[in-house]
Amino acid sequence: MSNVKWPLFEVFIRSKLAHVHAGSLHAADLDMAMTNARDVYTRRNEGVSIWVIPSDQIFAWNFDGETILAERVYEHPQITRKSEEQKEAEQWEVFFRTKQGLSHKHVGSISMNTASKVIAEAIQIYGDSLKITNVWVVPSAKINASDPAESESFYDPAEDKLFRHATFYDLPDEVKHM
């Protein structure tokens, strides 16, 4: 029987301008999640920066025209429904899904004291210029970001693994589409 229940984390990768949601993974803690994220999602140097976020820290809202009520990101047994607490204002990062089929993409930061207010403000600010189908928000403090100062050593192992690429394998012209 699987007796270990590690928390779930969402992984975001930035290859050019913004962090884009790549997928999820389980790890014993945030630090181990970061190393795993590097090994799972950037084996072929797909990105220059990784953000790892505990799934249960992300608040979500689906654009269905009703009142904004921040909910949990998935209906998952390990992600407990949180009630929003009134706290001091803090910085939140905002991610939008701008079309069904696309991953969530980071758009910017907003300072507010509840998730619902952040979502409402984000839609206010970006809603005209961007089509939005779903919003994710998370307190910036909950994000584990890969250290840019350590980028070289962090991504170095993937640099010389040419055998992971299709072009490494020599095939005759007749099967070049393979």
Added chain:
Amino acid sequence: MSDSKNISLEDRFQEKIDNNIQIEPKDWMPEGYRKTLIRQISQHAHSEIVGMLPEGNWISRAPSLRRKMGLLAKVQDEAGHGLYLYGAAETLGADRASLIDDLHSGKAKYSSIFNYPTLTWADIGAIGWLVDGAAIMNQVPLCSCSYGPYARAMVRVCKEESFHQRQGFEIMMALCNGSPEQKELAQDALNRWWWPSLMMFGPNDSESKHSAQSMKWKIKRFSNDELRQRFVDMSVPQAKILGITIPDADLKWNEETKQHDYGKIDWEEFWNVVKGNGPCNKQRLKTRNKAHDQGKWVREAATAYAEKRRQRNANRAKTA
């Protein structure tokens, strides 16, 4: 009242699908769609994980460093693919630990191709060429399936899968252009892996129960027979380039249909393997359970270290 509301939700859901608008985790979906997807995605994930075993068998005996690196990287990718897929299943509310328990107890299914043994090094070439080839044939259409997270996982998988097939074909090329004994090895591997690869596409459309609903929901884009035919037509010229013979006396080009006609599949063998009586079913399950049990200390160590780190950070915060 609630019934008519549900009907309109179903209609709106089906309309999205008909209009190629993808479904995302927080969208309303029929319970049947959710359940079928969890089953399909988790079976796919289990297949990746169990698929590591027949190939892992030859890592220590790969004939050169180049071959060893390629095979290690491929098997590592399969683990990664399993992980992307478990992740996609979790967006539907499935709990990964339960999915893995079902695999280990024998309750969950995985692709029956992985219940065949890798008897020689040439099998590794045949698997990369044929089994990954068949998988690609199945996975490329799924990149536009109706459920967002599954489609995106498939895009990620397909990007990595290309090297898998090329690696396998390169091995077959080396063997087929080598000594007569090496070519014989390659022919023997083709003889043993050809028909099971055709069976990977599942039963004939007429026998496939869930197909119609899955096609309507666009979690299956092409029929079993359609994909199988494409696979045959793709593989025949590839076998010619290698200079080995596909073990099917009935295989021949049909000028009318512009396709290859092929022989009858032994469905008795297929169902027997699916039911658990293939050459390696018991061995695969035993190996998976053993790996899980023997890896317990690693999970416990990681958990203990996480707790130690959490306490250290909490103490630091107190004294700060």
